[in-house]
Amino acid sequence: MFNLNFTETFPNIDVKNEFSGFYIGQDGFIDVDQIIANLDFDPKHYVDFDFAMNNILLHILEKGKYNYMDYLKKLIAFEAYTGEDNMALNSTKAIATTIIESAKNNGDTQINNTIDTLIANIALTEENNQVGDLGQVNYIQFLQEKLGSTLQMEDFKTKNGTLTVSVGGEEKIFEKITLSLSGQYSRYLVKPNFNLKIRGKKDLFGRSQFKLRSDLTEPTFLRSKLTSDVHKKMGVTSILANYAIFYINDEYMGLFVLTDTYKLPWIEQVYGEKDTSHLYKCSLLAYLNEDSANICENENDDIVDPTEISEEWSTFLNTIFEAQSAEDIEDVFEVDHFIKEMVIEYLLGAWDHIQLGHNFYLYKQPNGKWIYLTYDHDHTFGINLDRLFLGYIYVDLPERLEKLDFDYPNYSFEK
Numbered sequence: 001m002f003n004l005n006f007t008e009t010f011p012n013i014d015v016k017n018e019f020s021g022f023y024i025g026q027d028g029f030i031d032v033d034q035i036i037a038n039l040d041f042d043p044k045h046y047v048d049f050d051f052a053m054n055n056i057l058l059h060i061l062e063k064g065k066y067n068y069m070d071y072l073k074k075l076i077a078f079e080a081y082t083g084e085d086n087m088a089l090n091s092t093k094a095i096a097t098t099i100i101e102s103a104k105n106n107g108d109t110q111i112n113n114t115i116d117t118l119i120a121n122i123a124l125t126e127e128n129n130q131v132g133d134l135g136q137v138n139y140i141q142f143l144q145e146k147l148g149s150t151l152q153m154e155d156f157k158t159k160n161g162t163l164t165v166s167v168g169g170e171e172k173i174f175e176k177i178t179l180s181l182s183g184q185y186s187r188y189l190v191k192p193n194f195n196l197k198i199r200g201k202k203d204l205f206g207r208s209q210f211k212l213r214s215d216l217t218e219p220t221f222l223r224s225k226l227t228s229d230v231h232k233k234m235g236v237t238s239i240l241a242n243y244a245i246f247y248i249n250d251e252y253m254g255l256f257v258l259t260d261t262y263k264l265p266w267i268e269q270v271y272g273e274k275d276t277s278h279l280y281k282c283s284l285l286a287y288l289n290e291d292s293a294n295i296c297e298n299e300n301d302d303i304v305d306p307t308e309i310s311e312e313w314s315t316f317l318n319t320i321f322e323a324q325s326a327e328d329i330e331d332v333f334e335v336d337h338f339i340k341e342m343v344i345e346y347l348l349g350a351w352d353h354i355q356l357g358h359n360f361y362l363y364k365q366p367n368g369k370w371i372y373l374t375y376d377h378d379h380t381f382g383i384n385l386d387r388l389f390l391g392y393i394y395v396d397l398p399e400r401l402e403k404l405d406f407d408y409p410n411y412s413f414e415k
Contacts, residue, residue: 004088005029010078018074021066038064061099072096156181163196165204176200182211191216191254194246195261208265212246213257218378224257227348227377236340237270239375262361262373264299271366275300277309278364285357289321290314296362316370334371341372349382350374 006015007028016024023034039060061068076093157180165172176199183193191214198208215224224241231238244258260266267276282296293314303309316332323329345353353359353374361373 003029004092009089013078019071021068021071035068038066039068040064069100072100076100159199163198172204174198174200174202174204176202194256203265203269206269207260208269209261209263211259211261212244213259213376213378214254215257215378218383221255221257223380223383224259224377227344227350227380228259230344230348234340234344236337236344237371237373239266239373241377259375262299262363262375267363271363273366275302276363277303278312278370280313280362282360282362283358286360287357288317288354290317293317295357299361312364316364332369334365334369338372341374345374348380349385350377350380351385352376352379 005028006019006022006024010018015022015028019030021035021038023031025031040063058069061072073096075096157178159176159178161177161179163174163177165174178195178197178199180195181192182195193214194212196210196212198204202208204210213224215221218224225243228238228241232240239259239261241257241259244256246253246256262279262281264275264279267279268274277298277300279299280296281299282292284295286292286295293310296313298306298309298313319332320329326335329335341353344350345355354372359374359376361375362370363373364370
């Protein structure tokens with residue numbers, strides 16, 4: 001696309017008017033600076049998607065001053081007037097096709113994931129078409145350089161600070177802390193989540209790592225707390241939750257849900273095992289199958305030789321995947337605990353955990369059995385369950401409406 005001379009390739013078309021959003025110059029080439037400037041990559045403008053705008057890439061390409069999806073489709077339909085095999089045009093069409101398909105099928109709700117996908121797909125197209133020397137510009141490098149400065153991931157983290165906690169009129173002061181942004185899409189919300197770590201072998205009521213959750217997409221601000229209380233009342237091992245008013249440099253940040261987190265200190269405090277090498281965080285389509293061996297991440301970054309640990313982890317997943325009954329795994333997995341978790345997820349309409357391959361940990365306890373641990377309980381009590389299972393409702397497709405089961409509160413567990 002960057003190495004295509006539009007004026008020479010389409011001499012019988014007013015390309016500046018036909019592709020005005022490409023800002024084609026006198027030399028016949030597009031002005032990438034102008035295109036990038038026209039696209040809206042500000043995460044703050046995409047904070048209220050609430051899972052309805054579940055494809056940011058498509059919105060970025062369509063919702064600016066120009067609809068670049070339409071331009072790409074138009075470009076693919078055009079043929080070169082030269083009658084020759086135009087290598088640059090073929091390459092450009094391949095890239096345009098890749099971008100269109102990526103935008104249509106992409107489910108990202110994060111700006112950075114969108115850019116990574118876009119760059120990766122363009123790079124793959126370049127490799128498959130063996131474009132070679134493009135002459136005008138290395139567009140892979142260009143995108144990374146241009147968008148990298150625009151889309152710096154919000155990786156705020158600092159150890160420069162102290163923590164003062166006031167509980168019941170008493171204050172506790174911690175001189176060594178780490179404060180950072182937390183979450184995935186939530187770090188781009190107007191009220192983000194924060195991670196808080198107390199260092200120096202100090203703790204607050206037996207805990208040293210916490211998460212301050214804004215739960216911004218949860219209108220009642222009750223779900224995380226209630227779900228935690230349900231776990232506690234049932235005697236099911238889980239994180240605890242309460243409320244806290246948060247200030248940074250005496251500036252009021254708001255009311256947050258304060259929870260502990262499944263980290264190595266939590267394991268040591270709850271199970272008595274120091275520096276465990278058997279705690280895995282699972283997200284991004286982790287469904288307790290063999291693929292999860294490479295999806296779930298070990299929380300211990302100091303493992304010297306991961307070979308034995310990885311083999312044990314893979315063996316466990318394979319045992320779970322091939323099991324035909326609970327008896328097949330009861331020696332290696334806390335089956336009763338897992339069943340209770342499934343009861344909680346079903347009764348509370350909690351779809352954002354193993355049902356979605358997301359938001360859970362697996363830990364091998366000192367007794368040799370692995371246990372399933374959930375976190376991020378803001379999407380419980382059925383919130384957004386309709387969008388997850390029903391999708392969008394199109395008034396001009398009545399036949400689609402007839403196929404939908406709107407009685408989602410009474411869905412079976414299998415459904």
